[in-house]
Amino acid sequence: MRKWLGLTLVMALVAAPAVAQVVTGKVAVVLDVGGRGDLSFNDMGFKGTDQAAKDFGLEMAEVQSATAADYLPNLRNLARTGQYDLIICVGFLLGDALAQAAQEFPQQKFAIIDSVVDAPNVMSIVFRENEMSALVGALGAMAAAHYGYPNVGVVLGIEIPVLYHFEAGYRFGIDWGNKKAAEVLGTKPVGLLYTYTGSFSDIALGKAATEAMLAQGAVGVYNVAGPLGIGDLEAITEFHRNRGTPSGPPYYFGVDANQDWLGNGQHGLASGMKRVDVGCYSAVEAVVKGTFTGGVTSLGLAEGGVGISKFVDLLEFIDFGISAGALKAEDRDLTIANWAVNRGTVPAWIWRAVDELEAGILDGTIVVPTADTVDEMQAVRARYTLGAP
Amino acid sequence: MTGNEGQPGGRLLRGVHRTLTGLHPALESVLAAVVGLLVGAVLMYIWGYDPWRAYWALLRGAYGGSYEIASSIARGVPLVLTGLTFAICLRGGMFNIGAEGQMYVGAAAAVCVAYFKLPPGLHVVAGVLLAAVAGAVWSLGPALLKLTRGVHEVISTIMFNWIGRFLVFYLVAYVLVDARQGQRTVQIPLSARFPVLVRGTDLSYSVFLAVAFALFVYVLLWHTATGYEVRAAGLTPTAARYGGISIKRTMLLSFILGGVAAGLAGAATVMGLPPTYAIISGLPQLMNLGFDGMAVAMVGRNHPIGILVAALFFGGLNAGGRVMQFYGSNPVPLEMVRVVMGAIVLAMAIPELARVFPALAASGRALVGMLSRKRPVEEAA
Secondary structure: HHHHHHHHHHHHHHHEEEEEEEEEEEEEEOOOOOOOOOOOHHHHHHHHHHHHHHHEEEEEEOOOOOOHHHOOOOHHHHHHHHHEEEEEEEEEHHHHHHHHHHEEEEEOOEEEEEOOOOOOOOOEEEEEEHHHHHHHHHHHHHHHHHHHHOEEEEEOOOHHHHHHHHHHHHHHHHHHHHHHHHHHOOOOOOOOEHHHHHHOHHHHHHHHHHHHHHOOOOOEEEEEOOOHHHHHHHHHHHHHHHHOOOOOOOOEEEEEEOOOOOEEEEEEEEEEEEOOHHHHHHHHHHHHHOOOOOOEEEEOOOOOEEEEEHHHHHHHHHHHHHHHHOOOHHHHHHHHHHHHHHHHHHOOOHHHHHHHHHHHOOOOOOOOOOOOOOOHHHHHHHHHHOOOO | OOOOOOOOOOOHHHHHHHHHHHHHHHHHHHHHHHHHHHHHHHHHHHHHHHHHHHHHHHHHHHHHHHHHHHHHHHHHHHHHHHHHHHHHHHHOOOOOHHHHHHHHHHHHHHHHHHHOOOHHHHHHHHHHHHHHHHHHHHHHHHHHHHHHOOOOOHHHHHHHHHHHHHHHHHHHHHOOOOOOOOEEEEOOOOOHHEEEOOOOOOOOEEHHHHHHHHHHHHHHHHOHHHHHHHHHHHHHHHHHHHHHOHHHOOOOOHHHHHHHHHHHHHHHHHHHHOOOOEEEEEOOOOOHHHHHEEEHHHHHHOOOOHHHHHHHHHHHHHHHHHHHOOOOOOOOHHHHHHHHHHHHHHHHHHHHHHHHHHHHHHHHHHHHHHHHHHHHHHHHH
């Protein structure tokens, strides 16, 4: 028995290379230490690459990193094989390693999400997070005006340039929403509460920051710190439980993925979506179609790279949550119903105003400011003080 | 003892135990590695992966060529040093699990070289010294608590690991932070980095630091009077004290030496590992090197030479594990790779556990003996 098993395995070993040759190409996706299972950034990177591999008939390899010491070896190991048409690095933390690997393997095509690596064989995919953050900010400001809340909140992670895009856009959006609300309702402008927690992993920090904001009358909290959103949502859910309200303000604003369905869709009003999956997909597509070039590819509202969540996104990401085991299939309808009720607590004119802002950004009549450095960020903060002295 | 002589189960257990403990320590480690790999193979088979191909990938990825071997050695360098931390203290009769925290603090100290300029060679030496001193200082806390207040070192080192972790979190985020790159500290300048030894790999000259320190510990423990005292105090403290050895001195010495080793592990990582040469927020490149070092020490039978071999093995497991993830058409995901590694570590620990059994049995017998001595007295009364 055991002998046969061994023989079969040996034969499988011999036969395998022949099988592998049938597939035309290979792509690899390398994740940072955050790894899979975040239902957000990393999972979307996987999702987009996986989808592209299926659509274009490619073989896909997924490589996770146990520690940051694995980044460069993982890239080298993959590049050394010379078999991969494209290696995608998901996350700005891989930037240093990629800068080195791209130089060592000039023939290998790479792509990186969220970081700019200046090399001819690297496609740097960045997102205009300021655009969708502006939509979320406007929604929050108008909802606050409608319900008479004095503030809107945002919980951010580590103070890095990527997060400045979010903050700058969010500030602009709140300012835009304030003006709109003054026009429609004649209300006074609402303020902004923001906290850089210094962490992309400590969920408790997200919860604590959110609790402080809710105590100061925040109508909602925008999560710009990945997994900390779980803590944000927990604080909001507890706030509602203590007050005995099933929906309505304060709201949770998700990030990166569509996170509206989290907690069965009770408090997630909208998400500022950054479609990492779209970025990965377009990189693979560019390689397959032969249009791959090094340099920066910026994805915004117009390219479908970012956006504010809509009903179709909810359905797509509910399935994403179910397939990841984070949402029970039988809760699907309940989640959709909860979400619809929660959305209904925001009057129609606000949603129309958000659409108006979106259309303005799309046709170029409205330009959302952004910031890449501390100085630029300070300039945006000075321009949109939002209640700060 | 005579109680379970007749039971076949007892005899079997004793037989297995005798076989295991009768082996040469090195053979025990090899046996454990084989058992661990077999358990891993069974696990992979159950979950639908092909163990042969996976292990082939592991082997190829770990020792398949000069690039692979260099990568494995590079991954093993910090493990040699944190393994030594554990081993030195165990030889001195203490269970020091503080390598993790001491390594963090050492790494943070090494980053400080970015704030001053020195000629290339001296700059590296400065970083190494800073890290060694910082690691030693961090080990002083638990050492003094133990020597003056009798606080058990397991408790205090665990707590110092947490304090060290959050202290370094704070330093990385607010003090040593690079203003332009908030996700990491300032970078160690070129003049203070360990140059890369094998081009295109992670292997740097820090490997010589690790090997030299291992040899130093070997000579110190086995070929000097001080080392003899440390080991004697570790084996039987009462006898050692009777023989005129100051237990406090040997304990303090082994703690400090251990701290130095852990600090050096931090320096070797931040000064010798391309491409970042800085501590990243959340310490993702340092995390668990201290704890993995304990496994390395255990497999290396707490002997410096054994630790060198064990670190090469663990470095290989890690380096090969990276390759297992994308090798072949049904590659093994990282989670599975780590389960397999866990099985190996567990199997490695079993012979050590087998040695604990006689000690437990002895204390159990003593207890029974005490009780049974008591009974006749009661009966007599």
